Amino acid sequence: MPNDPTSDQPDPRIYRGLTLSADSLPTPEDQKQHLSRIPPPPPWRTFGLSVEQWREKAKSQNTQDIVRKINPKALGFVPSKQAVELVNAALCLRRPLLMEGNPGSGKTSLAYAVAAELGLPGPYRWSIVSRTTLKDGLYAYDAIGRLQEVSLLRQQVGNTERIKEPDIGNYLRL
Incomplete structure (x- = not known):
């Protein structure tokens, strides 16, 4: 079994739940x-x-x-x-x-x-207060902004040519 420390198979988990000390950090x-x-x-x-x-x-x-x-x-x-x-x-x-x-x-x-x-940077902290809503923790997608950029690109290259769509990551915010 991979989670068994006596097993010869490598542990497939990403996070193993090691008990860390200053002397026993993973390399x-x-x-x-x-x-x-x-x-x-x-x-x-x-x-x-x-x-x-x-x-x-x-x-x-x-x-x-x-x-x-x-x-x-x-x-x-x-x-x-x-x-x-x-x-x-x-x-x-x-x-x-x-x-x-x-x-x-x-x-x-x-x-x-x-x-x-x-070996990652510390966690993302989200302070919750009495006015915090669930929507505050969700990603916001700017569909209008993406549509406007695509429209501008089509105007620049013409409607007949296939354009490279803008990266969707530019329109997602947390």
């Missing part, structure tokens, strides 16, 4: 190996970088930089099996994972532990 090579298991992102979720640019950025980090940047909230955290499965599902689907729970239940620690284990 950058190990982090890259697990991150390479994430399926390629759809074009609108690359945030302006190609897969190769992400790989180059990851190669440029060294272990000392990672140790200095690790947040103390990630150290010593032990996630549940269910949390590990949910994090891996969110990573594979390239979707955010909204965590809720009582104060002190480990939401922040889990987010920092995932970032530390995979």
Whole structure:
């Protein structure tokens, strides 16, 4: 079984739920190996970088930089099996994972532990106040702006030629 530490098969999970300490951080090579298991992102979720640019950025980090940047909230955290499965599902689907729970239940620690284990920057923080609505957390799509750009492109090249459609990522906002 791949999740069994005594198994000879490699662990297929991206996030393994390791208990991290300052002495036992995964090496950058190990982090890259697990991150390479994430399926390629759809074009609108690359945030302006190609897969190769992400790989180059990851190669440029060294272990000392990672140790200095690790947040103390990630150290010593032990996630549940269910949390590990949910994090891996969110990573594979390239979707955010909204965590809720009582104060002190480990939401922040889990987010920092995932970032530390995979060598990623810290989690995206969304402060919720009494006026926050669900719509505030969803992506906004500017269909009118995209339509206007396509119309301008058609005017420039003529209606008979096929135009290269603008990148949809320019019209999605969080």
